[in-house]
Amino acid sequence: DADVTQTPRNRITKTGKRIMLECSQTKGHDRMYWYRQDPGLGLQLIYYSFDVKDINKGEISDGYSVSRQAQAKFSLSLESAIPNQTALYFCATSDPTDTQYFGPGTRLTVL
Amino acid sequence: AQKITQTQPGMFVQEKEAVTLDCTYDTSDPSYGLFWYKQPSSGEMIFLIYQGSYDQQNATEGRYSLNFQKARKSANLVISASQLGDSAMYFCAMREGFSGNTGKLIFGQGTTLQVKP
Numbered sequence: 001d002a003d004v005t006q007t008p009r010n011r012i013t014k015t016g017k018r019i020m021l022e023c024s025q026t027k028g029h030d031r032m033y034w035y036r037q038d039p040g041l042g043l044q045l046i047y048y049s050f051d052v053k054d055i056n057k058g059e060i061s062d063g064y065s066v067s068r069q070a071q072a073k074f075s076l077s078l079e080s081a082i083p084n085q086t087a088l089y090f091c092a093t094s095d096p097t098d099t100q101y102f103g104p105g106t107r108l109t110v111l
Numbered sequence: 112a113q114k115i116t117q118t119q120p121g122m123f124v125q126e127k128e129a130v131t132l133d134c135t136y137d138t139s140d141p142s143y144g145l146f147w148y149k150q151p152s153s154g155e156m157i158f159l160i161y162q163g164s165y166d167q168q169n170a171t172e173g174r175y176s177l178n179f180q181k182a183r184k185s186a187n188l189v190i191s192a193s194q195l196g197d198s199a200m201y202f203c204a205m206r207e208g209f210s211g212n213t214g215k216l217i218f219g220q221g222t223t224l225q226v227k228p
Contacts, residue, residue: 031214042115042202042218043156050214058215090156098144098206098214102156 006103023091032074115219134203
């Protein structure tokens with residue numbers, strides 16, 4: 001089984017809808033991250049969390065919120081989705097050397 | 112200011128040959144880490160190799176090696192004996208500050224590598 005899992009893997013939604021992307025990890029890492037990747041570009045950090053009570057904004061947090069329900073679970077919400085949030089979303093965890101391990105990604109399309 | 116620069120949007124290499132993917136970085140922090148990731152067409156991000164700023168020797172992992180030139184602020188990835196399965200996008204990333212601080216990575220825009228049979 002994969003160490004970092006994301007659900008759903010693909011999602012199509014409409015403008016204005018609320019959507020939640022979920023991430024679970026079995027690596028036992030405290031740190032978790034959410035990134036988005038736009039076509040042909042690198043990854044941009046949305047939010048990151050050091051533990052259940054420590055959540056921090058990344059470079060592009062506007063329009064997003066997160067919840068760290070447990071050490072193993074970190075979810076990302078789009079409160080009111082808009083078309084320019086169409087992207088590939090990655091969850092990641094990091095080990096003590098800061099090497100990040102990524103989930104398989106969620107392809108989100110906002111119509 | 113852009114922290115990580117990958118100047119090669121796309122590259123071709125013949126199967127079984129070696130290829131170098133360029134990465135330059137910018138930081139004033141004496142402690143940092145450099146990473147390379149591979150993203151095949153299926154989309155997942157695969158960790159390849161890590162180099163710490165205080166590491167004396169260049170990192171190697173199988174066919175991957177990192178040519179770390181601190182004075183030039185470059186961290187080029189060298190893939191030896193290219194295989195068709197190496198065709199993918201490759202990202203260079205940097206962690207500023209010591210390990211265990213924020214852990215945030217800054218990514219470059221990537222280089223697409225195509226291996227020709």
